[in-house]
Amino acid sequence: MTRLIRNLLISAxxxxxxxxxxxxxxxxxxxxxxxxxxxxxxxxxxxGLQVPHPNAPGSITVQEGMVRFENxxxxxxxxxxxxxxxxxLSRQRKQVGGVPMTLGKAAIPFGGGRAVxxxxxKTYDDVAIVYRDDNGAIHGVIFELPAExxxxxxxxxxxxxxxxGPDGLSTQATRAEVGSxxx
Amino acid sequence: MAITxxxxxxxSSMVILLAVQSLAASxxxxxxxxxxxxxxxxxxxxxxxDVNLDPVFRVAIYxxxxxxxxxxxxxKAVYRSGDRSAxxxxxxxxxxxxxRKFQAGSETxxxxxxxxxxxxxxxxxxxxxxAGQSVKEDVVxxxxxxxxSNMKATRNLAHGVATKIKASKLPELPATGMALVKxxxxxx
Numbered sequence: 001m002t003r004l005i006r007n008l009l010i011s012a013x014x015x016x017x018x019x020x021x022x023x024x025x026x027x028x029x030x031x032x033x034x035x036x037x038x039x040x041x042x043x044x045x046x047x048g049l050q051v052p053h054p055n056a057p058g059s060i061t062v063q064e065g066m067v068r069f070e071n072x073x074x075x076x077x078x079x080x081x082x083x084x085x086x087x088x089l090s091r092q093r094k095q096v097g098g099v100p101m102t103l104g105k106a107a108i109p110f111g112g113g114r115a116v117x118x119x120x121x122k123t124y125d126d127v128a129i130v131y132r133d134d135n136g137a138i139h140g141v142i143f144e145l146p147a148e149x150x151x152x153x154x155x156x157x158x159x160x161x162x163x164x165g166p167d168g169l170s171t172q173a174t175r176a177e178v179g180s181x182x183x
Numbered sequence: 184m185a186i187t188x189x190x191x192x193x194x195s196s197m198v199i200l201l202a203v204q205s206l207a208a209s210x211x212x213x214x215x216x217x218x219x220x221x222x223x224x225x226x227x228x229x230x231x232x233d234v235n236l237d238p239v240f241r242v243a244i245y246x247x248x249x250x251x252x253x254x255x256x257x258x259k260a261v262y263r264s265g266d267r268s269a270x271x272x273x274x275x276x277x278x279x280x281x282x283r284k285f286q287a288g289s290e291t292x293x294x295x296x297x298x299x300x301x302x303x304x305x306x307x308x309x310x311x312x313x314a315g316q317s318v319k320e321d322v323v324x325x326x327x328x329x330x331x332s333n334m335k336a337t338r339n340l341a342h343g344v345a346t347k348i349k350a351s352k353l354p355e356l357p358a359t360g361m362a363l364v365k366x367x368x369x370x371x
Contacts (some may be wrong), residue, residue: 046334048246090239094332095290102330105294117294126334128242137263138228140242142334 039063039156043143046126050139051075060143062156067129069143077141079131085138087157087164088128089150096122125150221356224252224276224310225262225269231282240304240337244280247341252278257349274356275313280344282306283322290332302327302336308344310351319351 039062045054051071058071067079095101097120105113105120127150128142145153158164226248229241245264252261258276262269269275284305292300303326310319325340327333 047243088238088242090237092333093289093291095294114295117291121291126239128239130242132265135267137266137268138245139263140246142239142243142246 039153041145041149041153043069043127043145045069045071046142046144048139048141049077051077060153062153062160065160067157079129081157081160081162083131083133084129084157084162084164085132086128086130087154087162088130089154090126090128091123091147091150092126092144093121093123096120123147127153220257220259222258222274222276222353223260223262223269223272224258224278225266225272226252226264227277227279228264229280229282229306231285234282234285236282236285236304237287240285240334241282243334243337244282244304244306244340247338248278248280248344251338251341251345252348255345255349257345273313276310276318276353277313278308278310278344278348280306280308288327288333288336293327293329297329302333304336304340306340306344308347310348312354318354319348321347323347 041060042057043060044057049069051073053071053073053075056071056073056075058069061068061070062081065081067081067084069077069079095117097104101120105116107113108116125145125147126142127145128140130138130140132138154164226245229244229248231241249261249263252258259274260269260272262272262275282304284303286301286303288302289300303324305322305324307320307322309317311317323340323343325336325338325343327336327339
């Protein structure tokens with residue numbers, strides 16, 4: 001019985017290692033974003049990005065009336081701030097670790113994986129940038145940023161002249177609506 | 184020995200010929216030429232009525248609809264809302280999606296309990312012609328019950344809409360020189 005408990009604790013500890021590593025890495029990114037003059041945000045594209053590698057993470061830089069997204073494959077998306085119709089925010093709580101973590105949790109006996117799920121989540125800001133292209137067509141791009149970075153990105157865009165809806169943040173708890181239009 | 188070899192050659196060449204023919208036939212039946220897809224579609228902005236829908240989800244539904252409809256290959260072209268290229272398009276259908284119910288789930292609840300925390304979206308969609316005639320109306324559900332992020336519900340919803348539209352029989356195009364008119368236009 002003692003051996004069983006020991007094994008359970010060891011497997012739970014092994015599962016927590018990637019969580020701690022991930023949280024440290026994300027925390028470092030968030031700290032980088034808040035420091036310095038350059039308005040650069042580390043982001044992970046979720047949906048709507050029209051580049052050959054739409055899932056590759058990258059960074060958003062706001063400068064000289066343009067929003068520039070460049071991913072790790074060096075693919076660039078340039079958006080004029082004047083083309084932005086709205087910027088919508090939503091706070092989501094997601095499980096971290098992806099498939100390896102899910103498999104690890106499934107391997108823990110006696111439902112130990114469920115207990116790990118209780119602590120293996122992280123809060124993110126989902127930011128949807130809605131813009132019109134040269135042809136007038138409406139596009140939406142959704143990025144995932146560390147918590148609070150979404151509001152900072154919004155402030156930076158507003159300070160550069162972007163016209164967006166009322167300030168606020170939609171969370172799962174309150175679901176207070178942000179933005180004016182329907183998309 | 185030589186005769187056996189030549190027979191084998193004949194048989195194998197016939198088998199290859201048959202395989203090539205069947206492959207070509209299957210490709211012909213699987214692909215849809217642009218002539219068989221007379222309609223184009225324009226996706227309108229997603230609306231919600233009396234629902235506190237997460238605004239990012241509205242954008243996600245719209246983008247997923249664009250992706251799923253393009254993937255379905257049921258239309259000649261798929262246009263975005265506001266696209267000026269669609270202005271001159273005669274054979275254009277307009278897709279309007281209205282979200283009726285939204286239940287924000289929780290990925291953590293799903294991971295811990297398996298049975299609770301489902302994200303559910305219910306939406307009506309209406310496919311209509313340029314003149315406002317309804318072609319297809321239906322209700323679609325997009326749910327995430329067990330595994331996946333909440334955003335996956337928007338993809339499931341868009342996939343449901345695209346599947347139902349693809350399965351539905353679209354009307355024949357009006358004859359050349361005739362235009363579809365609203366019944367109200369006739370009355371006035």
